[in-house]
Amino acid sequence: MPFLAIIADELQTSIPYYICTHVRPDGDAVGSQIAFTRYLNSLKIKAFYVLTHDIPRNLQILIKDTPCICLEDIEDNVGALIALDCADLTRLPASFKNLTYFLNIDHHPNNPNFAKHNYVQESFSSTCEILITLLKEIRWNFDPITAQALYAGLITDTGNFSHSNVSANTFVCAAHLLQCTHLQPYTIIQSLFEQKTLAQIRLLSLFLSKIQLCCNEQIACIELTQDDYIKTNTQHSDTEGFIAHALTMQNVKIAAFIEYNENFVKGSLRSKSPHLAVNQVALQFGGFGHICAAGFQCPSQAFNRDQLIQSLAKLIEQP
Numbered sequence: 001m002p003f004l005a006i007i008a009d010e011l012q013t014s015i016p017y018y019i020c021t022h023v024r025p026d027g028d029a030v031g032s033q034i035a036f037t038r039y040l041n042s043l044k045i046k047a048f049y050v051l052t053h054d055i056p057r058n059l060q061i062l063i064k065d066t067p068c069i070c071l072e073d074i075e076d077n078v079g080a081l082i083a084l085d086c087a088d089l090t091r092l093p094a095s096f097k098n099l100t101y102f103l104n105i106d107h108h109p110n111n112p113n114f115a116k117h118n119y120v121q122e123s124f125s126s127t128c129e130i131l132i133t134l135l136k137e138i139r140w141n142f143d144p145i146t147a148q149a150l151y152a153g154l155i156t157d158t159g160n161f162s163h164s165n166v167s168a169n170t171f172v173c174a175a176h177l178l179q180c181t182h183l184q185p186y187t188i189i190q191s192l193f194e195q196k197t198l199a200q201i202r203l204l205s206l207f208l209s210k211i212q213l214c215c216n217e218q219i220a221c222i223e224l225t226q227d228d229y230i231k232t233n234t235q236h237s238d239t240e241g242f243i244a245h246a247l248t249m250q251n252v253k254i255a256a257f258i259e260y261n262e263n264f265v266k267g268s269l270r271s272k273s274p275h276l277a278v279n280q281v282a283l284q285f286g287g288f289g290h291i292c293a294a295g296f297q298c299p300s301q302a303f304n305r306d307q308l309i310q311s312l313a314k315l316i317e318q319p
């Protein structure tokens, strides 16, 4: 029996389902939230996309007429939660304490299966790829808004089909969306990636000027301070995708992007090869993630830049 058919049997028409994702949502998070909300609505189930304040501007336009609810407006004890693209409970907004998790669909390694029903598949590039595969299996009719959102998730988590997580199924899923709804990939690329402000480009310029190479030029490290954001009139979410630029250098195998906030440090780690598991290093600083793309956030006192670089260097030295 297809997984979504099992789930559909257990859905209740009398309660609302809140479709949520991790803090600082990316394209895969937003795309899967939109798709699952719309899928449940198509079954005449009350489902709402949970809106938070940290959705990047270029992703907000994907939501369109999808029913939404603000996180603050969710009533305690009424309804159930569905978490998408969420590695663990600490990555979810804290205010959900009184509702239970009915479903958890994700592709992060070490997801602790925190919901009643869990569908965690590490081999998929994105949660959107999982959803397309599951929806295809039940022959669901993709509408254009859902297809666009899912496509956006596919391309953000795969870096436009360029990362090591891309498989034949990833392309099958993309092709299926195109065949069903005549969506035009170039228009999605434009609306997602070609919407930068001049301030963001100035911040990118600053980011690039701060690239430091170490470990025989195999590690690129970039550090931005609060001051850098103030100087360029930008915010932290404006750096989305910047780290990929550091990985385009010929000898660089790992890139580390460190953002210094008032009380905490945020790190993003990327590697060019699945043999360099940067999520192991993220774990040392209380973070998590995929093999080639991971991150952490830790109190300023607990952070040591040299220790981070040393740990990354060790990955490269491993036989």
Ligand SMILES: [Mn+2]
Binding pocket: 028, 029, 085, 107, 125, 126, 127, 157
């Ligand atoms: Mn994802």
